[in-house]
Every structure is written in structure tokens, then in C-alpha cells.
Amino acid sequence: MDVNRRSVEAAGRVALDLLMTRRSIRAFTKEGIDEETKRALLAAAMSAPTAHGRKSRRFAVVDRPEARKRVLVELPWFAPALGSAFNVLVLGSPSDCAQEGYWLVDCAAATENLLLAATFLGLGAVWMGIAPIEENMAAARRAFDLPEGLVPFSLVALGKPGEAPAPREEAYDDSLLVRVDGGSVP
Amino acid sequence: MDVNRRSVEAAGRVALDLLMTRRSIRAFTKEGIDEETKRALLAAAMSAPTAHGRKSRRFAVVDRPEARKRVLVELPWFAPALGSAFNVLVLGSPSDCAQEGYWLVDCAAATENLLLAATFLGLGAVWMGIAPIEENMAAARRAFDLPEGLVPFSLVALGKPGEAPAPREEAYDDSLLVRVDGGSVP
Numbered sequence: 001m002d003v004n005r006r007s008v009e010a011a012g013r014v015a016l017d018l019l020m021t022r023r024s025i026r027a028f029t030k031e032g033i034d035e036e037t038k039r040a041l042l043a044a045a046m047s048a049p050t051a052h053g054r055k056s057r058r059f060a061v062v063d064r065p066e067a068r069k070r071v072l073v074e075l076p077w078f079a080p081a082l083g084s085a086f087n088v089l090v091l092g093s094p095s096d097c098a099q100e101g102y103w104l105v106d107c108a109a110a111t112e113n114l115l116l117a118a119t120f121l122g123l124g125a126v127w128m129g130i131a132p133i134e135e136n137m138a139a140a141r142r143a144f145d146l147p148e149g150l151v152p153f154s155l156v157a158l159g160k161p162g163e164a165p166a167p168r169e170e171a172y173d174d175s176l177l178v179r180v181d182g183g184s185v186p
Numbered sequence: 187m188d189v190n191r192r193s194v195e196a197a198g199r200v201a202l203d204l205l206m207t208r209r210s211i212r213a214f215t216k217e218g219i220d221e222e223t224k225r226a227l228l229a230a231a232m233s234a235p236t237a238h239g240r241k242s243r244r245f246a247v248v249d250r251p252e253a254r255k256r257v258l259v260e261l262p263w264f265a266p267a268l269g270s271a272f273n274v275l276v277l278g279s280p281s282d283c284a285q286e287g288y289w290l291v292d293c294a295a296a297t298e299n300l301l302l303a304a305t306f307l308g309l310g311a312v313w314m315g316i317a318p319i320e321e322n323m324a325a326a327r328r329a330f331d332l333p334e335g336l337v338p339f340s341l342v343a344l345g346k347p348g349e350a351p352a353p354r355e356e357a358y359d360d361s362l363l364v365r366v367d368g369g370s371v372p
Contacts, residue, residue: 012306015201016226019302020233038372039358040202047206047357048298051315055359060366067367089366101318108294112234116205116302120198129237132287144366171233172225173241180246180275180330181253186224 018120020171025124026080028159033085037121041158042088044117048109051102055093057110058150062087067144071155074143075136078128078155085159088114091150092131104132107153114156124161130154204306206357211310212266214345219271223307227344228274230303234295237288241279243296244336248273253330257341260329261322264314264341271345274300277336278317290317293339300342310347316340 042059050056062068063086071081081087090111092103111127118125130136131153140152177185228245236242248254249272257267267273276297278289297313304311316322317339326338363371 009308011200012204012308014197015204015306016230016303018198018201019230019299019306022233022235024235035372042363042372043356043358044202044205046359046362047208047354049208049210049301049313055362058362058364060364061369061372062366063370064368067369070367086370091364099319102315104290104318105294105315108291109298112295112298113205113302115235116299117202120201120205122195122198127235129288129291132290133285146366147364150364168233170229172229173232176232176241176244177228178244178246178277178333178336180248180332181256182250183247183253184249184272186221186228186247 019116021167022115022119023165023168024126025161025163025165026126026157027162028080028084028124028157029162031085031160033123033159038086040121041114041117045088045090045110045114048106048113050106052098054096054098054102056097056103056106057153058091058093060089060091062089062155071143074139075128080126080128080157081155083162084157088156088158089144090153090156091146092153093150095149103151104153107131111154111156118158123158124163125156125158128155128157205302207353208301208305209351209354210312211347211349211351212312212343213348214266214270214310214343215348217271217346219309219345224272226307227300227303231274231276231296231300234292234299236292238284240282240284240288242283242289242292243339244277244279246275246277248275248341257329260325261314266312266314266343267341269348270343274342274344275330276339276342277332278339279336281335289337290339293317297340297342304344309344311342311344314341314343
């Protein structure tokens with residue numbers, strides 16, 4: 001094994017270790033996030049896969065105080081939306097999907113990428129779920145003036161962490177494994 | 187900034203760079219994957235967030251030839267299931283969700299983590315979508331003898347890459363950004 005391959009492997013191990021450290025962060029410092037970092041976060045979200053490679057989701061930055069306050073009126077349990085440096089609203093575009101409903105799945109993959117990119121950049125983030133809960137979706141439609149044809153999926157609060165939750169317990173959980181058709185259980 | 191903080195930041199940048207390199211891999215070598223690596227991949231999937239921290243999804247390894255062949259009978263476009271080192275079937279557990287439908291979202295986040303962990307470990311992976319497409323779900327129910335109460339979400343083929351697709355174009359795509367309520371566009 002050459003030196004280059006060794007260093008690629010080592011980098012990958014570090015990346016996987018960092019992935020495993022992700023925790024939900026709901027409290028933030030007052031520090032802002034620069035535009036370059038915002039673009040890197042959005043690019044990571046956009047790089048998540050979509051079914052049939054369709055442009056099935058969109059992204060909007062929510063940062064104006066008026067917009068944030070309206071979120072809390074309609075979705076009072078979305079408190080991190082107010083204290084964060086900014087929020088990303090992930091939106092589905094059902095008409096761009098090859099098959100009905102894939103926007104939901106594609107938006108979730110993009111949201112997870114956004115959380116991981118934040119972790120890698122030393123930022124905190126929390127996923128506030130909207131879809132597919134009808135009540136939350138109706139509240140988000142009241143809170144935001146959404147472009148036609150787009151469906152609210154999630155709101156992600158982002159910022160410099162203002163809390164340091166304890167590391168997660170061991171992620172590997174035997175109780176989440178099932179055996180199907182005689183397959184192995186590692 | 188001290189040396190330790192610099193090295194943490196550098197590691198995070200490398201991890202983000204690796205995240206951006208993920209591509210769908212549909213061809214694999216005949217090389218197997220060791221059990222420790224399988225566990226690391228499953229642990230990464232299990233570390234994805236779930237709504238209200240519920241155990242809303244399960245994981246099964248699909249590796250027996252008979253099971254793989256049955257997949258191709260019912261879902262002929264799932265060809266990578268046969269040539270891969272092994273497959274992970276991601277299953278939703280609707281009865282474990284706090285609110286109806288969140289299993290779909292939670293399964294998608296776990297599937298994305300699985301793809302990223304594979305990328306970090308130098309492996310290839312492709313997400314073969316099942317839910318929420320009713321036709322695919324019915325086919326997967328015929329292909330697999332599923333435990334009661336669990337719903338097929340995705341099948342992920344994993345192995346040593348047998349193809350090297352061109353790097354993706356720039357992920358950041360202005361056309362995926364929308365402005366909502368006067369929010370900024372980075």
C-alpha cells in the first residue's frame with residue numbers, strides 16, 4: 001500500500017469518526033456565519049442524491065428577524081429558529097419528481113447532509129421536522145410566504161454551538177438489526 | 187488559535203471534501219467486505235437522527251444468493267443487488283414513530299449516512315429506492331420475507347468500487363435557491 005493510499009484511508013477514518021460525533025444542537029452563540037461557509041453548507045445539502053437525479057428540492061435562507069418571529073408564532077416548538085445564526089428551509093418540489101412522493105425522501109437526504117456539513121465545519125445544527133406531518137406543513141405555510149408549487153419539508157437552525165451535549169452512547173444497537181431471508185447479522 | 191483547534195478544523199475540511207465526492211456506484215469488484223467494516227457502516231446508519239429520538243427504523247443484511255436473485259425477479263432494475271459484496275435493507279417501523287409518516291424521513295437520513303460512510307471507507311454504494319412508491323413496496327414485500335410491522339424503505343448495494351465515475355460538477359446550483367420572506371441568498 002503506498003503512502004498516498006494510506007493517507008486517503010486515514011482521512012476517511014477521520015471523516016467517519018466525525019460523522020459519528022453529530023449531535024443535535026439547539027443553543028447557539030450570537031456569532032454570525034460568513035457567506036462562504038453558508039455556501040459550503042448549501043453545496044453539501046445540494047450534493048445529496050435524488051431519485052432519478054431530479055431537482056426535487058429547493059433551499060431558502062431564513063434570517064430576517066420578522067420571518068423568524070413568525071415561525072415561532074406558528075410553530076412554537078421551533079425555538080432554535082430564533083437564537084441561531086440563520087436557518088435553512090428545505091422545500092420539496094413535487095412536480096419535479098419522477099414518481100410521486102420522492103421529494104420527501106430527497107429532502108431528508110439533503111437535510112442530513114446539511115447537518116453533517118455543519119458538524120464537519122465545527123457548527124451546530126438541529127433538524128426541525130415539518131413534513132410529512134400535515135399539521136406542521138399547514139403551520140409552515142402560514143409562517144412563510146412560499147413560492148408556488150413548493151412544499152415545506154424541514155427547517156434547520158445553524159450557528160456556532162452554544163452548548164456541548166455529552167457524546168452519544170455507542171451507536172451500534174443490536175436491537176435495530178433484523179434477520180431477513182437468512183441474511184447475516186454482523 | 188491553538189494547534190489542536192487548527193488540526194480539528196483541518197480534519198473537518200477534509201471530511202467535507204470527502205462528503206462532496208460521493209457518487210452512486212453500481213458496479214463492484216468481487217472482493218468481500220469484512221465484518222468489522224459492515225458493523226462500522228451499520229453504526230453510521232444507526233447514528234442518523236430520528237424524529238423524537240424514536241427507534242423508527244431497522245436494518246437487515248441481504249447477502250444470500252437466493253435472496254438477491256429473488257430481488258431481481260421482483261425489482262429487475264435493482265441489478266446492483268446481485269453484483270455487490272452485500273446489501274443493506276432499510277426498513278421503517280411505523281408503530282415506533284411519534285407521528286405518522288416520520289419513519290420515511292428517518293429511513294432516508296439513515297440511508298444517506300450509510301452512503302457517506304461507504305464513501306469515507308473507500309467503498310462504493312448505491313441507494314435503490316423502494317418507499318414511498320407503492321408499486322416498489324409491494325414488489326419488495328414479495329421479494330423479502332419481512333418481519334411483521336416493518337415496511338421496506340430502501341436497498342443499498344455496497345462493495346469495493348468496480349467503476350470510477352467522473353467527479354461531479356460543482357454541487358452549488360443557484361437554480362435550487364429560492365428567496366422566502368426577504369431572506370438572503372448566499
